[in-house]
Amino acid sequence: EAQVTQNPRYLITVTGKKLTVTCSQNMNHEYMSWYRQDPGLGLRQIYYSMNVEVTDKGDVPEGYKVSRKEKRNFPLILESPSPNQTSLYFCASSSSGTGVEKLFFGSGTQLSVL
């Protein structure tokens, strides 16, 4: 089954404790991206990747890191989480072609930073 697998589904942590949210897709998609969703602000892009070793900042990259060492994986790293990073996070992938085609989303990660 074609899917984007995102883990964990829920995460509660404390300020400053490094964490990683994993994202994996099995569709051989070139394009992957991370979003955060906050009430009244919609989904905002954090980082995206066009292919292995190719990543770029989205609209809200501060406080986040990503890596794309393999085509299927695109982890999101918070080196020193802060309470303002409490949010609902989504990973997505797509075949890129001449533009972003249908985005496949993971089930989301609800992160709470205390």
Next chain:
Amino acid sequence: RKEVEQDPGPFNVPEGATVAFNCTYSNSASQSFFWYRQDCRKEPKLLMSVYSSGNEDGRFTAQLNRASQYISLLIRDSKLSDSATYLCVVDGGYQKVTFGTGTKLQVIP
């Protein structure tokens, strides 16, 4: 001006009604347009792509007006199951995807 703007709603409509949502975008170079549906705190799912010629999928019709830089979604014969938030999504080129904040629809029995 926001890159993509939507009326947040909520739109409360009775079953069987026709409802329309609009979405405006600021980047005239935008290339691709989509409507996604999101149920409460779940992942967004593609409802339909939006083409210049307009397109229809059952009770749903999407239109694009490049001159005025807006896209629309029309839902006919609303069902209770249509209750959700509808997200306008714009691909601004260079794989830069921007989401609107969403329009909430509540279909009432």
